[in-house]
Structures are given as structure tokens and as C-alpha cells.
Amino acid sequence: MREFHVHTPDDEREAVASILDEYDVDYTVVSEDAGSALFFFPLPTAMVEPILDEFRDSGLDAEVDTVSTKAELVETPNFTELRQRYSGSVQKLSKAELHAKIREMQWPYQLYYLGTLLSVIAAAAGLLLDQPALIIGSMIIAPQVSSALAAPAGVLLGDWELFVDSVREQGLGLGVAILAAALFGWVVRWTGVVPPGLSILHVELVGVRLAPTALSTLGAIIAGIVGAFGYTTEQSTTIIGVMIAAAIIPAAAATGLAIAWATPLLAVGAFLLLLVNILAINIGALVTLLGMGYAPRWAEEDGSFRESIPSGRRTAVYGTLAILLLATVGTGVLTGTNVAFSRTTNRNVETTLDRPAYSNLSLSGVQTAYGGMGWRSTPANVTVVVSRSSNTAYSDLPTLLERQIERDANRNVHVTVEFTESGTANARNTSNTYRSFPHPRVSSPHGA
Incomplete structure (x- = not known):
């Protein structure tokens, strides 16, 4: 349930009231001395998007200020009927709410890279020790879920700055993770913490992450699907974050360890697994968001894809899309061969x-x-x-x-x-x- 506060000028007051009356929404309106009015009304979660669409179609979105909060209890004459009317719909967030949630879940870059660094070192230690519990712990503290889901959300919400920043953050984060794991592996190997002659190929938890497989790709796609579903509803995102990190952090750690052990072919295989997983997560999330009805705004408004991108960001957006396309095709061919x-x-x-x-x-x-x-x-x-x-x-x-x-x-x-x-x-x-x-x-x- 949501509680809405809508602040509108007096000349738009009747338009807002007309829309709410049409949908049988119970509301309270308070007149202010400054020639404006403040509406208070509750909505079922599934009803938020239709109401906001009505505001947008009527041209009210530029005239009114809207604030949404989570409601704990609602007792009004029509709310029970409204909730039953929309009970058959998936209780998904509106585009505006999803946008706000994705933005809120973004980690500050200092904490993002620090969390990535700590999680991949913990994962590398768990791989070398053959301890699944330590690897699971590394997944819990990993911050990758926010950036992994921000890119597909940015495409569909028309926030191209979010899209480009998310892709860059994923790339830099994975680069930091691989370098940290490689340095950690080199240190523990040459200081005698692990035997220098140890073959990582025969360490079970490392060996299973040295090449992409059909099942590992399927698991990453499912992680993206579940992640998108969790973020567009009111489900807990903690376990979802662990599932997404499970496809990324151990693979990054395995790549770094293969580099530390100077095994180029194994490093390439582990890096390919990492790329396939991160692309599969993003593609799975994008397809799920489309399937849940989050169509791109430029497609809904009969606009063009080019016009939806601010002119100052077109080079960055087109370049990012080209890199993703090449990476997807390249990893697809290599994975298919393997x-x-x-x-x-x-x-x-x-x-x-x-x-x-x-x-x-x-x-x-x-x-x-x-x-x-x-x-x-x-x-x-x-x-x-x-x-x-x-x-x-x-x-x-x-x-x-x-x-x-x-x-x-x-x-x-x-x-x-x-x-x-x-x-x-x-x-x-x-x-x-x-x-x-x-x-x-x-x-x-x-x-x-």
C-alpha cells in the first residue's frame, strides 16, 4: 500500500480531483493560502502506475509535486474494493518507484569498491581453502547487485546516465576484483601460506570455475530474472543480492588466482565465465523487466530511440552499447565453442x-x-x-x-x-x- 501526497496549484486542483474520482480513490484535500492545494490519498501498490500515467497523460506531472510513502494501515470507504479490484495484478512498483529504489540502492563509490575488494579476497581464501562457508560469506558482503540491475533498469526508464554509470561501475569493479585476487594469490603463494607447487586446477572449488558451461550460464540468467523480480516488487532483496554475487565474485576470484599461478589459459577460461555470468545477469534482468510491462518510454510515447538520449550523452551511450554488443557476441561464440x-x-x-x-x-x-x-x-x-x-x-x-x-x-x-x-x-x-x-x-x- 502507498500513501500519496500531491501538491498542486489551484488551477489544476479540479483536474487532479477528477482523475481520483474516476478511479474511486478516497482522498483528502487541504487548501493552502499560497493558492495551492495538498491532496492525501492511499493506493494499492498495483494501482500506482495507472494513476501516475493519468497524471502524465493529462500534463499534470510537470505541474504537481508528488511524494509516495509506504502505508501500514488504511481504513477508507473505497479502499477495500480498490484492493480487491487490483488483487489479481502483480504488486509491482511503478516506474517512478522503481527508479527511486534503484537510485537509493546504489552504493557510494568508495564503499562499492571497498566492498568488492573485501568480498573477492574472502572468496579467494575460501576457494584455496576449499571452504564453501567462507565463499558464501563473501557473497553476502558483495555490493554487485545494485550495479548489475541498474543497467537494464536505466535502459527501460530512459535514465541513460544511470545506464552508462552502471556499466562503467561493473567493469571497473570487476577489474579491481581480479587484480585484488591476483595480488592476494601471489602473496599467499610466495610467502608459503599455501604450497607454491599447488595446482589450482585440482582445487575442487577453483576447478569448477575455470570455464563457462551451459548450467553456469543458466544459473546466471536465473539470478538476473530473480533479481529483477525482487527489485520490482516488495520482496526482500538480501537473498537476491547473494544469488547475483554467487555468479560474479567467485568467478572473479578464480580469474585472479589463475593469473597469480601464471596459467594463462585457465585465466582466460575463468574470465570468460565471469563475463558470461555478468552479461547473462543483465540480459535476464532486462528481459524480465520487459516481460513485467516496463516498456521503454520512448517506445510508449511513439518517440525515437535517438531522441530519448540527451544529445550530450549520445557518444557515451552508443559507445557503451557497442562494447556490450561486441562482448555479448564474443562471449557467446567462445562459450558455445567450449x-x-x-x-x-x-x-x-x-x-x-x-x-x-x-x-x-x-x-x-x-x-x-x-x-x-x-x-x-x-x-x-x-x-x-x-x-x-x-x-x-x-x-x-x-x-x-x-x-x-x-x-x-x-x-x-x-x-x-x-x-x-x-x-x-x-x-x-x-x-x-x-x-x-x-x-x-x-x-x-x-x-x-
Whole structure:
């Protein structure tokens, strides 16, 4: 529910009253000595946009001053009927309210970059320690949600300054995050906090963030959808912020760590994951806002896109849009290539393990690192985790998998097979399953 205060000149008093009477809105009007009037009236949340549109269509938006606050209790003759009339509508914010909310949620730039710095360092520590709780904590303090949703909102609300500032803030923030994670990784590596010879590829929480996948992209799109829905309604935005940060902060930390460990191909893969996620969040939010009825004002008013942009900001807006278009197309092509490579790898692993010689092996997982656009001198790393019930070595398995994948995918790969020991002991009424860790690893000679 909303309580509105509308201050209007006396000559517009009848126009305001006529609109409110047409919608059966209960109101109180107070005349002032300065030749003006002050209207007080409550509205259901879903009714705010139609009333403001009526003011705008009547030319009153330039003549009246409007203030909206949240109402806790309303008891007027017609309010119950109004609430029932609009009960079937999604209780979304009006464009003016959404604009104000997005602006209010913007962090001061000092706190934004400080929050980004602290959250990515916490995430990098959590990745190296293999501690999900620390990574979750880093997501809670991350400030990325405000800038991630401001860009699509700025496009639809016609606030091009908000749009350009948001894109710049996202880019600079992610740059700061990557550099901070890289510096942190370099310090902890060369001061002996973690073993200098540690391979980040085999740190589980890092390894899963070294390349974009179809599922990671889907998760980022859902984060954008949920974020847009949460910000356009009166739902809590705290958990939404965590979901959006989950797609951004750990990926930025993984990129920085790959740089610190001097693994360019892994750094490119993690950076591609980061770009895909942030673009997917923005696109998901934009599509959701459009689906909820937040059409661009220039389209609603039969204007032109060019005229909706202030002449002094057209260069900045067009340049930003061009960068986003190139980034979207480029990351789309690279991600599609990597997803196709992952599917080819999974298919070959499944086909190989279906052979009778490997009937005692059960596939636990396949992890594919980013391998570039095609055949390269630096091989793409593929890690296959299998469970075995005996101590059979299967020393030929990595080489066989490597040959199969290289022939089918037409690219250079290095395969590592990790074994977990498992077995089941069945008694009369009980069963016991055991697994042995850590994984013994067997690598193909090609990458040794």
C-alpha cells in the first residue's frame, strides 16, 4: 500500500480531483493560502502506475509535486474494493518507484569498491581453502547487485546516465576484483601460506570455475530474472543480492588466482565465465523487466530511440552499447565453442567407460577446463573422476581417453583420471559402503 501526497496549484486542483474520482480513490484535500492545494490519498501498490500515467497523460506531472510513502494501515470507504479490484495484478512498483529504489540502492563509490575488494579476497581464501562457508560469506558482503540491475533498469526508464554509470561501475569493479585476487594469490603463494607447487586446477572449488558451461550460464540468467523480480516488487532483496554475487565474485576470484599461478589459459577460461555470468545477469534482468510491462518510454510515447538520449550523452551511450554488443557476441561464440567441447568430451568418456574392459569403473564426474577456440600447443585439461571396486591400475585409460577426445574434438587435450576406491559389504540386514580419499591420479603421458 502507498500513501500519496500531491501538491498542486489551484488551477489544476479540479483536474487532479477528477482523475481520483474516476478511479474511486478516497482522498483528502487541504487548501493552502499560497493558492495551492495538498491532496492525501492511499493506493494499492498495483494501482500506482495507472494513476501516475493519468497524471502524465493529462500534463499534470510537470505541474504537481508528488511524494509516495509506504502505508501500514488504511481504513477508507473505497479502499477495500480498490484492493480487491487490483488483487489479481502483480504488486509491482511503478516506474517512478522503481527508479527511486534503484537510485537509493546504489552504493557510494568508495564503499562499492571497498566492498568488492573485501568480498573477492574472502572468496579467494575460501576457494584455496576449499571452504564453501567462507565463499558464501563473501557473497553476502558483495555490493554487485545494485550495479548489475541498474543497467537494464536505466535502459527501460530512459535514465541513460544511470545506464552508462552502471556499466562503467561493473567493469571497473570487476577489474579491481581480479587484480585484488591476483595480488592476494601471489602473496599467499610466495610467502608459503599455501604450497607454491599447488595446482589450482585440482582445487575442487577453483576447478569448477575455470570455464563457462551451459548450467553456469543458466544459473546466471536465473539470478538476473530473480533479481529483477525482487527489485520490482516488495520482496526482500538480501537473498537476491547473494544469488547475483554467487555468479560474479567467485568467478572473479578464480580469474585472479589463475593469473597469480601464471596459467594463462585457465585465466582466460575463468574470465570468460565471469563475463558470461555478468552479461547473462543483465540480459535476464532486462528481459524480465520487459516481460513485467516496463516498456521503454520512448517506445510508449511513439518517440525515437535517438531522441530519448540527451544529445550530450549520445557518444557515451552508443559507445557503451557497442562494447556490450561486441562482448555479448564474443562471449557467446567462445562459450558455445567450449560447451560443444564439453559435450564432446562427456560423450567420449561415456563411450569409453561403457567398454567391457572398464565394467568395474563408475563415472563420478568430468571437469573440462577452457581450451581456447581450437587446436593449440597448450592442451586443454580434462579431469575424469571414476570410482573403482578393485585396485586395478587401468594405466591405459588416460591415453585412450585423450586419443578419443582429440580425434573427435579436433583439439589438443591433456587427460587426468582420478580414482576413488569404493565397495559394498552386504550382511544379512546391513550394508556398508566405503570410499577412499584422496584420489590417486593417472595422467596421460602427453601432458606429463
